[in-house]
Amino acid sequence: MGCGSGSEDTTTVDDDIQQPKQNTAAKITGDITATVTEPNDITVNRQLTIDDPDEGEAQFTVVPATASQYGTYEVSASGNWIYELDRTNADVKALSLGQTITDTFQISSVDGTKVTINIKINGAENQQTNHAATFSGDSAVSINQNHSQAVSGKLTVSDIDTGEDAVQVQTNVSTTYGQFSIDSSGNWNYQLNVSKPEISNLTDGNQLYEDIYIYSVDGTASAISIEVKGIASQPSIVTTPDDTVPTINCTQTVNSIYQLESAASFTMTPGETLCLAAGNYTGLDLEFGGVGSADKPITIAAEEPGKVIIGGEVAVAMTGEYVVLQGFVFKDGTIDNTIIQTRANSSTPCNYCRITENAIIDMDEGLTDSTKWLYIYGAYNRIDHNWFAGKTTRGALLAIDRYKPDGVDIKDMEVDHAIIDHNYFGDRPPVNGQAYAASSDNEYEAIRIGTSDSHMGDSYSQVKYNYFERIQGEAEVISNKSGNNTISHNTIRDSYGSIVTRHGEYATINNNFIFGDDHPFSGGIRIVDGNHTVVNNYVQGARYQNSNWNGGIVLTSSNGSTSNGYQDVENVLVAHNTIVDSVNSLNVFGGKESTKADSVYFVNNLIANAIGAVVKNANDMPSNSTFSNNTVYGQSLADNGASSISGLTFSDPQLELASDNLYRPSSNSSYLDADTNVAIGNFTLPTHDMDGQSRSSTNLVGADTSSNDSVTMAPLTASQVGPKSYRPAYSKGYVKKVMISNHDFDTGDTSGWTNNGAQITSDTQDVFSRGASIKLDSVNANIEQNVYIQANTYYTFSAFIKGIGRLSVVVDGQTYSTDVNNSNYQFTSVSFHSGSATQATLRAVMDDTVKQKANILNANFDNKQTDWQVYEGSGIGQVQDSSNSASGADGSIKFKYDSTKGDNGTPHDPYIAQEIDVLANTDYTLSMYVLEKSNKDAQVKYGVYTTDIANILASHIADVSQLGDAPKGDDSFRQTTLTFNSGTNTKLTVFAQYQGDGSEIRVDDFSLTYDGSPIAGDVALFDSLRLVSHTQAAN
Template identity: 50%
Template sequence: MNKNLITLTMLMSLTGCLDFNSADDEGNIDDGNNQATFSGDSQQSISADASSNIAGSLTVSDPDSGEAYFVAMEQVATSYGNFSLSKEGTWTYELDSNNSFVNNLSSSSDTLTDNITISSADGTNHIIVITIVGIDTTNNTPASISGLSKTITNNTASDVEGEIYIHDADGDNEEAAIAQNDVVTTYGTFSINADGEWTYELDTTQSDVAALSSASETLTDTISISSVDGTQADLLITITGVDPVVVDTTPLTADDSVPVVNCTQVVNSVADLEDAAEDLVAGDTLCLADGTYTGDFELRVEGMGTPDKPITVAAENPGKAIITDGEISARLGGKHIVLQGFVFRDGESGSSIIKFEKETECSYCRVTEVSIIDMDAGDYSSSKWIEFYGHYNRVDHSWFSGKESRGALLVFPRWTSESDFNANGFTADYGLVDHNYFGDRPPAFGQAYAGSSDNEYEAIRLGLSTTHSAPSYSVVEKNYFERIQGEAEIISNKSANNIIRNNTVRDSNGSIVTRHGANATISNNFIFGDDNPFAGGIRLVDDGHIVTNNYVEGARYLNSNWNGGIVLTTGDDAGDTDNGYQNVENVLIAHNTIVDSVNSLNVYGGKNDTAPQDVYLVNNIIADAIGPVIRTNGQGMPANSTFDGNYVFGQAFSDDDSLTSVTGITMLDVELEKAADGLYRPSDKSPVLAAAVVNLGDFNPPTIDMDGQTRSNSTTAGADEALTASNQLAPLTAADVGPKNYRPTPGKVYVDKVSIVNHDFDSGDFSGWTNNGATITSAADEVFSRGNSLKVDSNSASVTQTVTLTANTHYTLSAFMKGAAKLAVTVDGKTYAAERNASSYAFQSVSFNSGNATSAVITASVDDMVSNKAAIANANFDDGDDDWITIEGTGIGQVQESSNSAGGADGSIKFKWNSGADTGSPHNPYIAQTIAVEANTDYTLSIYNLYKQSDDDSSIIFGVSSNTDITATADWVANKESVYSALKSAGTTKGDDSFYRDQLTFNTGAHTSLTVFAQFKTTNGTEIRVDQFELSYQGAPAEGTEAYFDNIRLVSHPLSPIESENAANN
């Protein structure tokens, strides 16, 4: 017998014994296929006389791949109508009004049921039930429907909601609407439920809608609706255009005066003030009587004043209504409202203290002679003190100090969604901030100095990244800033067409920065570093800026590529709504004077790749620059630019040995001398400094100098022209700004300088110091700044000075040091020291607590034990992975460069796996370098580690090996696994970008060369970074070893480094 025939017969017999066809209630056969499931609109009702279709939507779920869709149906005849279904589950039902059974329904209690079977792709059936409701032929009263209109604007991006109201005399059961779901209308999409609640989504991209350009232009979307008794009505959605916002472009005037307070009502409690403020009208002046009030202050003013009759809420006598020990919140809405004369201090700020917005934004409103002092009470969370909304608002003659929390002190928020901004732009602010005192904005978390990554601690922020390209036309002028030390930006410009002029900055961290936004004018500002080691000047991002007549003295942020005298930042081609770095193009930098500054002119700042171009650098003076006058970072001068009439002098022309001159920039000592007003000005010894006359493109040269004097036709380079007219401008002091009618009691000085006599050795002698064999050097290659520095060139030499302290206070001692330098402080029986062993000057510091002591001795000397460093090439990865052996590849893992850095903007090395390609076998990737070492010597190897995850899935194995092949682990002399979380919790040394330092010690034994390495260890390939290798050993310096010191500085501050770290982590 044929074997195939036998097999077939057996299979047929077996099949006959099995039941493969068991059906469910809907006729679905269980054939081993996973059944689909359904959800959505499976039941609907329709009136027997309905003239429109009903619709619904279903969803199908099927565990079998590719089967989650419906079998489409197109106008399929049913028992009483026609039915259509899309593959996606949208269905419609059209009632056959000619059907005799439908026509015979004589009352609302008579119904028919139309059962419609549908199927999913895998054959699973489902039934939709349509109930047809008859019409009462006798005593049927049509329903009354109201709420049938709505007006919206053509830029309405979100769903509009509304409700119709149905009244039917035939009974409550007929007061319902026939539901509709996602019905496409002429200009949008409409849905309504049985309760009459509806939503409408306007299609703003529809051409007719988008074309509406004013409120007088309209479209009407007519939408038919029905109640269950068959009453029909039209809902009318009227769509209007939007009238352009018309804003008065006349600028506010920064006059040096304040309103006279003439009270029309005086109250004696905060509660009464808050109550009375609710009912103010034009011309009212509501006053709070003199006194100190404790507790919360919640002022709400909404009203329409006039220019001649503003609504005013004021202290009866400015400065004598003091509110303390509570949360302060003032909200102003409307027009022409004045808040004047209050002192808010020693309380809580909440999210914001004064906001130009209540129910509506405030315009033409003014905050004047208001003091806000120490309102954060150690709260480091986020808050704003002053928030600008509306336009033509002014904050003037006020006093702000002691903001500890994150968030700009005074801010123009300018927030809207990116889509709304792209569609409608942003209305100009025309704000004015003038004659104010901004002081004591301390570093975050009680530190002595701000961290390089600290952000949102500005004094003023003008705008927002998203809307930065829209003009604000705001002015910041005649303000005095001191000890604004929260971050790298003092004033952060983030909108277009603003003016920052006639301001004075002292002893502050960072710079005036055009962070985003074009066409800023920065002019006639005086910026004094006052030996603050992180002081800056002016930094530019974006295009079209005018920078003229500024005087910058003492920029000190030595190792930063972001701060200096004037910094042109590299761009990343960021767009108009991007939070990147817009390219610097077409800017005028003219008639500025920069003195005694590091990075005096940086033409390739930041960390991006697009160099500045089309720069007009004309008629500037840079005198006594610290280090190179021009910093190019090896990228040359800006392309397509004009250089003329500039005079510069410093320790070198540029940081690039190949760039020793530029046409239009003359290396010449202009012999500036400090005048009676403390400013460095041209002297009788100065050469002729004639200004160049050049084509400035779209720009005009300044018509005045830094003193406000009108420049002559033969004007000179720099900010100052020697003229005989009276000065109209000068550096401001605290006495020149703030309230006119009172001076507030000063608040805390959070970072307070301790007096050190002759701290900078500018006197050229040892005044204030006890000298034991040291010298004062004036050699150009040995001096840090201003012509003199301290030099110690004997192991037994030193200088000392006793200073006065406050007991139980945190302090940080610092200096700019080079050589084998040690700066120590002995206090309460303990000695703390900052050390440096390098051939260039850098900032070094040490922190301590005074304990019970009220004095301390500062000592500067050659270090008794110096760190002798092994010569590791490219140890900070300034040049990527040059000079390092890198072992990487598919299946092993990757060694890549990273922009993160433990110090400055050098970069680092990143280890990672490529998903699916790298497995860590035969070994994880590593970097290595072989170096010479001293035999039989104790060495310390250190690295910095950065891991951006909260787990410990990746770490770094680092160490030294006697073998250049790091996979030969038997030859490892010493190694350690560096786990980021352990370093962070242990409070090890923290670098920039949240790197933490790790180290190991070992003895070299007989080896005279070893290979240092770092290897990736991971379970899943999550990236980790390593930076700043250092291999060193300690030993006594040779006799004649030199140490140099300058700008010795001692400051007190609220928290210790460990306390500060804990506060930041909490």
């Protein structure tokens, strides 16, 4: 075409073709700068926000942990970014005070919009200050006494100071019980000297410890804790049911806590297994769940069980169905309230969920508030093959929640059906670093199933095949507070307390092994509420002598309460149990309430070698009950002096200690055949014994029958429970026993001791336990033994003492001692701090200056007001009996003023009095215990008078509000004392007189003592000496 002046070139656009959409840059605001200061303030956590009108672009590009010039950073899709300074970086370490450097990195939105983050890094305040090293790795090991092979481990030292990531070398160093070496890289080995008497003489259930101190090159100290356990000569090892764990098949593996928390969600899919790679991590806040299935659960796990170790603050919450948490180690960290709970996502519970192969060790660092390590909500959850050790704070370690919201009928609450099996529970120490828990300490149990307010509902939970040792925080190891639970095949050792059906009916308690291991407050089984089955249990060594709550088997008195009181013990089967070497072997009226047990079937039980009377509170035997075919034997039959009780045959069964350290019938045993035809209501007797052997051919009383069948059940050991894929570390330990050679004189001689005139007694009236005790009958007689101790450590030395004994320990030239003057064996202890000493001398002697007691009749009001003169009447208040007691027995005196009942006179001063014989011109100490039971102040005037109360020789007004630091008895009684000289008097009257208006107060346990010398016939008896270390000074 030719071009002319009139021509026009045009372009045609098709309106149906969409033009490319232009991107709108994101607008990013928020934190783009931060400052860190070496060496402490080195981590920052900041937030960016994003505004982008383009669909789907209002988010950031995720950046996992990535190195920058001087540190690492990571970024989430929501704009949260974290920066951590690398303190080992040479440029960072070179910074001086006042110097700064800057680190930068970029964060991008998904559409490519970028911002630069600037981190200002300040030099340390004093680069000349040495930074303490930190240690991680193998810091504790537990071995048996016959372990002749060397054990080894590795500690890793981290230190930001150049050249200090190393350990001071130790080569073939002799330790208390062996030999130790460690190289500069932290590789260590320990060889136990199995020939040492302290090691070879260890008995089953006892252990000793030594802490071996190691040092980094800058002098930072740490310790490797060695535990050596005594074992039975031929331990029975059996296979337990359901002793398997899931195989971990990771579908995704992440390498940081941030990545794990980001990848977890509440919508995870069936069969998904999210794993965290092996390593040491700090802090975890994990919530996850979804709806899995039995064959395709949703799992978050350690890629290698036992090799993911997380410290710092930890919280895990699970929800959904068929959700699993597996293989993590939570150690040396802290928590807010709960470590693991089966509830998340708006408090939605987890059902059919599983917590398995996890270890929680020493996770209460720096905490004083109440916590729970595991809180289980939902139904059909399983907690198995875990390792729990070192919980120090109040609150049940593992709690099955049955909290009842207001307005909810208990019958409408979900039934739990929880299973707790094959777990290790260890080192639950007394609160506040003490050696022994106080009788009032509560909520320090290992397991609690339910709550007081919902106990009338059923849980149908099972606690089975678990191993407990050193659960020493309170009087309940397992606390049952709901209906229809089973507690079976568990082993409890060296623990303070019992298996307790605190609330709830229809519990089954069977085939449990409970060993006191000479813990002075160990228990057995305490029964509250009705319709329980208690069979085939073996209890050896219950020891809480002065308590009305603990013993071999305790039937608790009741008040019929339906809430937090003590429900009636009724319609209970107690059959085929064995109780050996125990105080209060059968307590038929435990606690402090007024109603005794009813409709108890106590049949075919065996009680042997009872310490003291077999039956405690024999005046209150259960009503409408069947006691039949029980063989019992001890120092006496009953505490009321009865020579016979129907259904109890008082005869020595001649048990012998078998090779597995269990007391069993011997060839010398008397007639022990069980009665299989006794009427026991709707109950049935067990068909197998504690060993799993059939009772069909030969059926004996007690937990053990005679059979050639294979043994399928036996006491568990720590090695049979816990994770299957790895062996966790033990807790660092809070209460540790120190080895005392021949501490219980079971050898029948004084071997291991330096003997200065002491003798072994086997007289049944003198012996405390197992046939032999030490007897001193002269002020010049004593026994002593040197032991190794740790420097700068708190210790408590204790024994059971009868007569006029003194227990003392000499440390670095200083003597610590305590005196006893008692006609019965009494637990006695003395505490001390070791200072720089590494040895101590333990001594048992007869006291050369004796606290003699004046004869006050019925001083603890066991027989109510008998032997006391009582002055009361209309207008001057009242004197009443009370079930509260300062010393465990049931009884005290209550003073009360009540204007609604005619008490309107003045000065409202009822009193009690008793005349006693005294020595003239002698210094006396009068003491009593008082308890105020109302909010108003009340006082008691007490003392001694000559002819009548108008002629008082000495008196004191006890004000309960001023006795907060005074010695404490049971039921929160406090002791008050008064000293005086008798003058020329040979008779005085002890009195206590109420002082108050509109209140009430109780008094108990009067004592009048004076110093004198031992007289002919005085003796001191000692048994079960024990030395433990603990973490704080004794109260």
